[in-house]
Amino acid sequence: MRLGIFASGRGTNFHAIEEHVKMHILRNVEVSLLITNDANAPAVTLARDYDIPVTFIEGIQGRKFSTKQERERARNEFDRQALKALRQNRIDLVALAGFMQVLSKTLVDAYEYQIMNIHPAINLVKFGGRGMHGEHVHEAVIRAGEKKSGCTVHYVDESVDGGPIILQSIVPVESTDTPESLAHRILVHEHRTYAKAIQLHVDRRINIVNGKAHIDWSGDWIEEWNKRQEAFIKHQQTPNSR
Secondary structure (H helix, E strand, O other): OEEEEEOOOOOHHHHHHHHHHHOOOOOOOEEEEEEEOOOOOHHHHHHHHOOOOEEEOOOOOOOOOOOHHHHHHHHHHHHHHHHHHHHHOOOOEEEEOOOOOOOOHHHHHHOOOOEEEEEOOOOHHHHOOOOOOOHHHHHHHHHOOOOEEEEEEEEOOOOOOOOOEEEEEEEEOOOOOOHHHHHHHHHHHHHHHHHHHHHHHHOOOEEEEOOEEEEOOOOOHHHHHHHHHHHHHHHHOOOOOO
């Protein structure tokens, strides 16, 4: 399955996905394209290091618009160009990895239940939506006095941080946590959880029924996955690993 990544920043989840591929943990997956709205994003350097094609499309991030209509036209134009690039590169599945732009109906409809996102929280109602990204999420979680947080992988729909939830990983919130320390601990689990969700999709083990994702855990799927991913977990624990 040919995977396309959308990224606007550091690309740490992009890196983790590609590492899973290179280590033969993610199977029947090829990262075939990076689409970015920031030509200078570190994710672009990563893609070049991996010899993965990069498509830069100007988005709406950091731009000023005179009207909401003008902004929406620019957003739709990005998605039209992105859709063209996805089709030209025969992309089967899209993973948003720190992509700082909401997708429009144009792209979501064309790739229904074929676009995934990861969000650094488990309560997407309280800690999702517009403005809830990066450390803003962790600040809000700590301020609310939550005892647990984590990450959520979900399919993308037209809402912000909505769509059927595929997997979640829970991380306790410590009394001494800062947004930075909580973000660091959650990121470790993001890198593991995203790849697992991608493999479930590739293996056709996710079914959407009445807007909810149902996962087929039959057989020895989870045991086999955990066994394979042990190598990545050890890699994560190695000093100086990216």
